[in-house]
Amino acid sequence: MKPLLSALLALAIVACGRGKAIFNVDAYSFMSGTGRETIPYAIPPGGGSASTVQKINLPPGFGKSIVDSVRITTGNANLFNTGGTGSIGFALFFAADSASTYTTSAALNVSSTAVSGVQGPVPVVITGDLSSTVNSLFTQQTLWIRIAAVGTNGGVTNVTGQGVLTALVIRVVVEDRIF
Amino acid sequence: MRTGVVALTLAVLVLAPARAAHAQFSFDARRIGMGGVSLSRDGNVRRYNPAYRAVKNRSNISGAPKFSIPVPLGLIQFLKDHPLNQLSHDPTFNPESSAFNPVELMNLVFNPPIFYEVKKAPAPTNDVEFTIGRNQLVMNLGGARVLIPEDKFGLGTTSRLLDMGVGFAGFHVGVMGFLQYDVGFTLDSMLRRALTDTVVGFQPSTNYNILGDGVAQVGFAPTLSFATRVMRGTGGSDNSDDGVYVGVAGHYYMGGTYGRATGPGGFTTGNPIFGNTPLGILDDTLYTSNKAFGHGVGGDAGIAWITGPFEVGLGANDIGAELTWSDTKVQRIRYNPATDSISTTLISNHVQSKTKLPITYIANAAMRMGTGTTVGGDVVNSGRGTAIHVGVEQRTGPFAIRGGIARDQRKRVQFGWGGGLRLGPLGLDVGFWTHSNSLSPQRAITMATSISVY
Numbered sequence: 001m002k003p004l005l006s007a008l009l010a011l012a013i014v015a016c017g018r019g020k021a022i023f024n025v026d027a028y029s030f031m032s033g034t035g036r037e038t039i040p041y042a043i044p045p046g047g048g049s050a051s052t053v054q055k056i057n058l059p060p061g062f063g064k065s066i067v068d069s070v071r072i073t074t075g076n077a078n079l080f081n082t083g084g085t086g087s088i089g090f091a092l093f094f095a096a097d098s099a100s101t102y103t104t105s106a107a108l109n110v111s112s113t114a115v116s117g118v119q120g121p122v123p124v125v126i127t128g129d130l131s132s133t134v135n136s137l138f139t140q141q142t143l144w145i146r147i148a149a150v151g152t153n154g155g156v157t158n159v160t161g162q163g164v165l166t167a168l169v170i171r172v173v174v175e176d177r178i179f
Numbered sequence: 180m181r182t183g184v185v186a187l188t189l190a191v192l193v194l195a196p197a198r199a200a201h202a203q204f205s206f207d208a209r210r211i212g213m214g215g216v217s218l219s220r221d222g223n224v225r226r227y228n229p230a231y232r233a234v235k236n237r238s239n240i241s242g243a244p245k246f247s248i249p250v251p252l253g254l255i256q257f258l259k260d261h262p263l264n265q266l267s268h269d270p271t272f273n274p275e276s277s278a279f280n281p282v283e284l285m286n287l288v289f290n291p292p293i294f295y296e297v298k299k300a301p302a303p304t305n306d307v308e309f310t311i312g313r314n315q316l317v318m319n320l321g322g323a324r325v326l327i328p329e330d331k332f333g334l335g336t337t338s339r340l341l342d343m344g345v346g347f348a349g350f351h352v353g354v355m356g357f358l359q360y361d362v363g364f365t366l367d368s369m370l371r372r373a374l375t376d377t378v379v380g381f382q383p384s385t386n387y388n389i390l391g392d393g394v395a396q397v398g399f400a401p402t403l404s405f406a407t408r409v410m411r412g413t414g415g416s417d418n419s420d421d422g423v424y425v426g427v428a429g430h431y432y433m434g435g436t437y438g439r440a441t442g443p444g445g446f447t448t449g450n451p452i453f454g455n456t457p458l459g460i461l462d463d464t465l466y467t468s469n470k471a472f473g474h475g476v477g478g479d480a481g482i483a484w485i486t487g488p489f490e491v492g493l494g495a496n497d498i499g500a501e502l503t504w505s506d507t508k509v510q511r512i513r514y515n516p517a518t519d520s521i522s523t524t525l526i527s528n529h530v531q532s533k534t535k536l537p538i539t540y541i542a543n544a545a546m547r548m549g550t551g552t553t554v555g556g557d558v559v560n561s562g563r564g565t566a567i568h569v570g571v572e573q574r575t576g577p578f579a580i581r582g583g584i585a586r587d588q589r590k591r592v593q594f595g596w597g598g599g600l601r602l603g604p605l606g607l608d609v610g611f612w613t614h615s616n617s618l619s620p621q622r623a624i625t626m627a628t629s630i631s632v633y
Contacts, residue, residue, distance in 0.1 A: 022308040029312035030453070057453040058311065
């Protein structure tokens with residue numbers, strides 16, 4: 001029954017008085033074991049991207065809250081390149097539904113990592129503040145995240161391989177509005 | 180839904196600490212300065228001990244004023260801090276303000292700003308942190324964790340709304356109105372642990388419940404009471420109060436209506452926790468009276484012994500008060516997760532049920548020494564927990580100093596101290612009182628001021 005769970009969470013927020021509510025959302029845990037933590041890529045000459053989409057459930061009852069900031073505090077991935085020479089970066093998109101993650105602007109872009117031939121694992125760190133345009137999404141009970149591997153390819157053959165996410169924790173700081 | 184959630188949340192916060200401010204609050208700075216004990220023969224002793232109907236309340240003996248007028252320094256300060264013409268922009272009352280603190284607002288409700296808060300209990304302002312994963316929900320309430328109740332919490336009291344009648348030769352015939360309610364909640368061990376454990380948190384496929392039990396009944400009772408002095412003290416003058424007093428009262432309770440609800444409300448977490456929607460749990464039984472006039476009898480009894488400077492009393496109310504309701508409806512209220520709806524099923528109708536009024540009591544003692552010193556104490560149970568007050572007053576000429584200690588209904592020790600100055604028929608009294616009426620683990624200190632008229 002959502003009302004009671006909402007009440008308990010709201011109780012916790014009220015109990016903190018004027019403090020903030022902080023959510024550490026382990027987005028990786030929603031992907032782990034489903035295959036969605038892996039992004040196979042085949043970047044053609046000139047560049048391209050590949051992505052994975054995941055739904056994330058959040059506690060109910062914060063629809064009127066105001067999000068102060070959203071930041072990825074812990075994010076790690078490994079690149080396993082199997083061929084070609086180029087670079088692979090990551091972009092994160094957030095939306096209220098799956099389809100909209102393909103039409104919205106990236107909330108975070110992670111700088112590219114050069115890859116060449118058979119190589120890996122190449123560690124990539126994914127951290128940074130998300131664009132404030134996605135703040136309101138984190139007050140809803142569900143949101144969708146799309147992680148895209150964005151590649152450049154200056155060669156004549158595809159850059160192939162896969163990016164494997166190993167950790168992704170999103171820290172959401174909420175200033176609650178209980179009325 | 181959010182409004183309901185907020186309402187429930189605030190209600191829980193209001194109920195949670197089992198506060199009984201009314202039992203600790205007095206407009207008399209003298210009483211506050213003595214830890215809550217009343218050395219006069221009115222107030223609680225007359226309410227709970229029918230023997231005191233036969234005892235004269237002599238202010239010249241007890242040193243008590245005829246009445247006290249509170250000086251609301253707290254109200255003056257409050258209006259200065261929160262001008263009425265700016266309330267709409269006041270962060271205290273404006274949830275849209277970044278400085279709005281709901282705990283401070285609730286503390287204001289618990290502690291009406293009649294008297295001046297010398298030391299406010301600090302409202303928790305720490306951050307609350309949630310760790311959320313597909314199969315993980317951990318809440319770290321920080322310092323606010325101490326607000327999670329360990330035992331049954333709620334509120335309740337037995338009140339006599341009116342008590343009127345006529346008396347002659349020790350007898351008193353009248354009618355009293357009564358109101359009794361008791362609403363209690365208990366977090367089950369799993370829920371309490373989930374709210375306080377910062378490592379494990381909530382578990383998948385686990386029931387988390389709040390067990391509720393509430394009853395409310397109201398009615399009136401024709402009453403016949405008798406109080407008299409059964410034994411005069413030896414050596415005292417005819418004008419002396421010395422002696423043994425007894426009082427009894429019989430009530431024929433006529434309940435107007437009552438309702439009772441009991442059962443759990445909660446949810447079962449999914450497996451994984453955020454993989455499935457939690458399933459609701461609600462399986463309560465509701466009793467309501469179809470017709471008025473639940474009947475029952477009960478009584479009050481009391482005894483008081485006064486010898487010279489010493490007096491002691493013991494009184495109890497609503498002894499054996501059990502009401503029989505001849506026409507009751509019993510319903511079962513359940514939540515059906517499959518249809519996401521609440522259903523009500525009639526279990527039985529037009530059946531008999533019974534309710535009880537809790538026994539309330541007071542034991543009091545006071546000793547007035549010839550040196551201007553008066554000590555006293557009382558043990559009061561007004562229907563939900565026992566409060567103990569012990570206090571002393573030392574009068575020297577026009578001056579008085581006072582002190583006291585108490586154990587409140589939440590079993591917390593509180594302290595009172597103060598003083599007074601009497602000039603003829605008027606006196607000015609100041610009393611300080613620690614209290615735990617705020618949503619805070621720390622005590623606050625209130626300064627009460629009042630003018631006494633002798």
